[in-house]
Amino acid sequence: MAVSNIRYGAGVTKEVGMDLQNMGAKNVCLMTDRNLSQLPPVQMALDSLVKNGINFKVYDNVRVEPTDRSFMEAIEFAKKGAFDAYVAVGGGSTIDTCKAANLYASSPHSDFLDYVSVPIGKGKPVSVPLKPLIAVPTTSGTGSETTGVAIFDYEPLKVKIGIGSRAIKPTLGLIDPLHTRHMPDRVVANSGFDVLCHALESYTALPYHMRSPCPSNPISRPAYQGSNPISDIWAVHALRIVAKYLKRAVRNPDDLEARSNMHLASAFAGIGFGNAGVHLCHGMSYPISGLVKTYKAKDYNVDHPLVPHGLSVVLTSPAVFTFTAQMFPERHLETAEILGADTRTARIADAGPVLADALRKLLLDLDVDDGLAAIGYSKADIPALVKGTLPQERVTKLSPRPQSEEDLSALFEASMKLY
């Protein structure tokens, strides 16, 4: 199990200036997106920097659902600034951008593709030391404050890919439930679906001892190592919280108990999947967001078409778990039960459909678009969606059930309509 350093509590953001001082930081870069730069979470962090006499520059040009181009801009800013520490205040888009900026500013002679995962990048291991990065998540979804992953849209191929290395994991995550009050309801819902899928996928991922190849030298083993007894604890715990609190959190911004719990669940699921990995929902989600046409997501204050990450993963989940359930049906049934399905009379052979029904019911209850068709895809797009999934081997090979291109086609097709 890899390390994650987090501190939780209402108002912990106010401590960020002191943490930076304790680290001896003198020239700090605070990253965020344009929308958040006007909101209280960023203000609270800035106040703390000022109060502690920390010099800083703000970069608020993070792109929501970042791209190689938007990463590059942030990297340029970081290189010029010669910062000695970073603070990321925002959702996964901000935290991931900040990880990339820190990495490439610390390794100024690397090409951008050097650290990007194979097969698109070279997947080089990181051996340079990075600067401290404190992540303050404002969504309850990615768990990026606990993971060594940074995801972006690679525009030349119109596909989402990532950089994965323990080296880019934030030094500290400050999990402050106060920030969840400001989230619009679709951001709560979509980022909550991300938590849901991190938990479900890491719990049902290929077990660590069945993964192959298994490099004999521990240093060569992937960060995503398959499900294991430790990630299982985090996954199940996060799933229980989602089951209990997600609907309440979406529906009532003042339900601080629900929103706080989802905020923690995001980090828990992050620690789980950061060690175990995710599989098909995530692997298939990358082309779903990468190939977006004109879909505009409600409540996302941005000027470009966008399929929010959480939505892009959850829309295929009923099809995916129907497909994978035959491998570890007990685990699939167990998660269905946690999500509220009555499994007393369910047969083990029904595990897939039972879980899929529980998921569909949750999505319908939360007014989620009716499948890929509702966000602009049709049958004609399936070959491109499949093609965009193939390079996602890093995750798809963690599916408990191996999948052919035909299987992937069928999964996309089954996800066109949900209800």
Add this chain to the structure above:
Amino acid sequence: MAVSNIRYGAGVTKEVGMDLQNMGAKNVCLMTDRNLSQLPPVQMALDSLVKNGINFKVYDNVRVEPTDRSFMEAIEFAKKGAFDAYVAVGGGSTIDTCKAANLYASSPHSDFLDYVSVPIGKGKPVSVPLKPLIAVPTTSGTGSETTGVAIFDYEPLKVKIGIGSRAIKPTLGLIDPLHTRHMPDRVVANSGFDVLCHALESYTALPYHMRSPCPSNPISRPAYQGSNPISDIWAVHALRIVAKYLKRAVRNPDDLEARSNMHLASAFAGIGFGNAGVHLCHGMSYPISGLVKTYKAKDYNVDHPLVPHGLSVVLTSPAVFTFTAQMFPERHLETAEILGADTRTARIADAGPVLADALRKLLLDLDVDDGLAAIGYSKADIPALVKGTLPQERVTKLSPRPQSEEDLSALFEASMKLY
């Protein structure tokens, strides 16, 4: 939550040589105790060092239940050897000794009391860099592979105290269930009681937001921060494993499922209490072992009187939880239920006695000595036992219920006889 890096699996000990190579270690110190030095766990680690061409020296003079004197000897060895990495293969005694050796060899001009906790030591923060330490636990108890704590008997005062700093936490814990096969049954039982009490005490410890003082600068906050939503997960999970597997693990050395699970539970509970802390069972245990007269523990292959740590904590547990239950009765009842008590008709006011009964039943089932009287203490010793508890403020102040000297007396008295 603080960090803990662990790797789990049958045979992971065989990778220790490669891990050291990856760290660039060229001159390694392997620590263990005399008994273990003749057993397979140490052999497996040594084979791996040889196979990977790592130069090493063995120090097998670790004292079971270490003292300041035995720590000092190990420190001298470490200073002379100028090692660039350490491997500890053994129980808490070995791992703790190795932590101390690494610390003081890295800080050669410090006095021994500099880093020892107040009020007996000076409790100085550690600012020197330490060498990597890989811990390979062979008992299923202390969780020392995950904690920043090293405990020893301070002979001048005949009391157990500790060194506590995140800096001494092992770089990596290799949790290898194969080693559990060799443990004699009393070592399984006593170290299992340690896990039980780590879980129970950290789950019932004063919640983190009720602890005082609460230093405004995060760097000054203690490692033991009170119970919190993250340590709770580890504690409850460890407790469930103890409830399910401890008896089986004690009774049948070939029940690898039970022993493996207890081995993991030890690390889980360690991560929990390493963040939340422990309270009265541990605080009172230190004089119970420190003042030992002639008691010889069955199955412990040593030449001195000794109250094994796990036994010294568990003997007061029925009295302690009867005393603390009035503060968080629901949590006490919940743990009783996990331990197998029928709580359907229990009233909240009965939480303490219900949990105490569940504990007594477990101890009786596992043939544990009948209280402090059975290990050589009488009423006349109570003042000395109380006096030895008073300096344990680091933990006793985490008790959910404050306690006077009279309370402590009464707790020792109530623990003289259990059944």
